[in-house]
């Protein structure tokens with residue numbers, strides 16, 4: 194699974210980082226970084242959760 198963020202939609206609120214910090218990191222500069230674009234199998238379910246809970250629907254996945 195690969196994960197991608199639409200930077201035009203993301204408002205850097207950190208919801209995704211709260212769900213799966215191994216994959217998403219919000220820096221001190223308020224910029225979100227995808228630490229793990231190729232999602233490890235053990236994080237896949239959490240990333241699906243982040244997709245569902247992102248208030249901006251900015252996260253997309255490809256299988």
Ligand code: SF4
Pocket residue numbers: 198202203204205206207208209210217225246247248249250251252
């Ligand atoms: S939850 Fe969505 S809007 Fe919030 S930081 Fe993550 S990708 Fe951006």
